Every structure is written in structure tokens, then in C-alpha cells.
Amino acid sequence: MESIKEGSTVIAIDKDKNSQYAVKWAVDNLLKKNTSCTLIHVRTKALHHRDVENASKQGRAPTNEELHQFFLPFRGFCARKGAMDLEKFMIVEEQNIEKARLGEEAALALAEVEKQKTKAAIESAEMSRCLAAIEIKKRKQTEKRAMQKEEEKQRASNTNQPDNILCKRYNIKEIEDATNCFDKALKLGEGGYGPVFKGVLDNTVVAIKALRSNITQGDRQFQQEVEVLTTVRHPNMVLLLGACPENGCLVYEFTENGTLEDRLFKKDNTPPLPWNLRFKIAAEIATGLLFLHQTKPEPIVHRDLKPSNILLTKNYVTKIADVGLARLVPPSAADKTTQYHMTATAGTFFYIDPEYQQTGLLGVKSDIYSFGVVLLQIITGKGPMGVARLVEEAIHEGKFEKVLDPNVTDWPVEETLSLARLALMCCEMRKRDRPDLGSVILPELNRLRDLGGVIDTDIVTATRNE
């Protein structure tokens, strides 16, 4: 910095408006008189004059008097300090300026940092906004998909509503007319799920199973299961002709020769079934059962295979009955049924897979156990209780012939023994010890059936009608 001439007038200037006035004043009043003057940059607030500030605040140019007043303290200051001091003062001021500059730079740097921070924050906010937007879009898509699925489900379930039921749907009036208002005289029997009536629907003789009202009323699952059951069609399965979902009635084809149980026990004095017919029945049960077990995507496990659920048509074609009934009726609902159910359960007990009883694990091999008991009943004509042990012991003691149904006099003992051994294997305690239906049981039963040759069922029927 240049040194200031002695006697020169020092004018403090800053960046403010007052400084502009000061310079103007100095030019007007000092330079015209050839007075030397030095402009120095100051940041000492105290050197500014209030009058000039007032003028600027009032939006007018300061008067000459005010400008004079403005420089009075500065002049006084310079006079008091002298040129040297003034230089010192200026150095100090210069340092102040430098400091301010540095401060300004620091502030600028800080501001820059802040700016960057703000920019980053804005960017981050923008990013978050984008992510949030993506999230919202994703959520909306998921919601849309879920809604579509729900709609599809709804549509699917709607097709299972009574109005859309695939098998013939009967109304209550039709069922009442067919059964003469559930006339006791038309009652064929009663199992665990309700009474069965003989009736005529669409000019066809049918069996109508009236499931207990508390079991199925309004139950959508009932309708869905009925749908499934109508698709399970096989010559050795009783045909489900229709349903009345409102009162839980199932309409089946009627089988003239009743149940295997009734025929084995010669209910109503019917003639005994000949051995070859028994072998044929055995093979046909296995055929129907294999069909059930091969159902896709899931095998159907009958769960209630027993002679009363094996029906015989006019020509003694075997039909497995009550397929899917155990699944159709939830166990909790079945539990609420009357003593009939208790009786039926007690009767069914001896057919239940012991491994299933112990572990609760049901499988196709559970039906094989029941089938083993049925086979033993076919050859012995005995009840299910303890029949396996009886036959096993008889074979062991070489007295097998003694346990064969005495109503048949011409048993082919060797072949029947083969059948008995197979049946006992089916009755093994553990599932894994029971033979396979498709590869072991059915081929053997077919072989035995073929031994029986062509059966003239008319003989049985004729004898029955006598």
C-alpha cells in the first residue's frame, strides 16, 4: 500500500451506499480545491455516520451538511492519529480486510460445501422420490395382481355355486317328490352321514343320500367336493348323478343287488355268492381303487372302504360307493351326527389302517389295509373283527379250509389260499410292508378272477328271486 500524504484527506469507503456519497462529496469538495485525498477501504462501522444512513433510508441523497457531518469523525480520527498511525490503522484495516477476505473465502467455501450438501440433499430427496414412486408403482401392480387373482378365484368359486354346479342340480321339491317326502318305506339304510332312500328322478331309479342338514348346508366346500366327485368316473365306481346342495342330498345310481355286506351275510335270505363271483368282485374293487389312487394331481384315498360301501349292480358289477364322502364332510361336522355315526364309526373301526390311527398319516396304503380286511371277509364270510388273526392262525395250523365261508362248498382251496396270503400282506401293520396295488395286488386278483371263467350271474339272481 502507498503511504498517505500528510495533510491529505482520507476518505473511508466501504461497499455500501454511504461510500458512494463520500466519494461524490470528496470529488465535489476536495478535488475541485486541489486538495489531495486518499480513499481507503474500511470496515469500521463506527466511522459511518448516522445522518447519511438516515438519508439513504429515507430514499433521498444526503445533504452537503450531512455529508460533512459524515466525515467529521473520520477527519478527527485522522487528526488525532497522525499519518503514521493512520498507516498503522490502514495496515490493521488491511489485515481486517484480508481476514474478511479469508473469512469471505471460508464462508464461500462453506457456502459451497453447503451448496453441495443442499445439492446432494436435493439429489437424495429426488432419488427417494423416485424410489417411492417405484415402490408405489410396484405396490399398485401387486395389488392389481392380487385383485385379479381374487377375481379369478371368485369366478372359479362362482362356478361351484349351486347355479353352476356341473352335475345335475335338483331342487328340494324334486327330492321330496322322488322320495315321497323321505318316506320310511323307501329307506334303504342309514350310515354315518344320513339315511339313504330309493327314489325315481328323471324316470330313473336312484339312491338319494340325505346328508344330515347340519353337515353341509350352505357349505361351499360341499359343492366343490361334489364337483370333483362328478369328474371321478369309472365302471367300478358308483355314479354320482346329481346333488341338491340346498339340503345336502346326493343322488347316486341305484344298484339292484345292494351291498357286498348284505350279500355276504345273505340279508333277506339272498343266496350265497359263488366263489368265482367273489374273485371277480375282489378284482373289480382293486380296479376301481387303483383308478382312485391314480387320480391326478392328487390320489383320492377312499378312507372308508368296507363291504357296505361295495355295491353290486343287477349283473353283479362291483361299484365302490361313498367315494370322497369322508373328505366332503368335515370331521367336526361328522362328529356332531347322531348315534348312527357312532355305530358306523364302530363298524368302520376294524378297517382303519393302524398306522394311520397311530400317526394320523393317511395315504393310499391306508385303503390297502381296509381292502385286505374286505378280501378276508369275502373268503370267510365273517365280520371284520379279528378276521386277519383268525385266517393267519388257521394257515399256520394248516386248517385254512376251516375258516372259508361254509356257504360255498366248492372253494378252489389253493387259489383261495393265495388270495388269503395276499390279503394278509395287505393287513400288515406298517404301510411299507403292504403290497403295491398296481404291480402286485391287481395282477394277482385278475389272475384269480380269470380262473373263475365266465360267470352266469343269472343263476345267482334266479336263485335270489325264488
Ligand SMILES: Nc1ncnc2c1ncn2[C@@H]1O[C@H](COP(=O)(O)OP(=O)(O)OP(=O)(O)O)[C@@H](O)[C@H]1O
Ligand atoms: N347307490 C345305492 N344303491 C342301492 N342301495 C344303496 C346305495 N347307496 C346306499 N345304499 C343302501 O343304503 C345303505 C346305507 O348306506 P350308507 O352309505 O348310508 O351306509 P353305510 O355304507 O353302511 O355306512 P357309511 O355311512 O360309512 O357309508 C346301504 O347299506 C345300502 O343298502
Ligand SMILES: [Mg+2]
Ligand atoms: Mg356307504
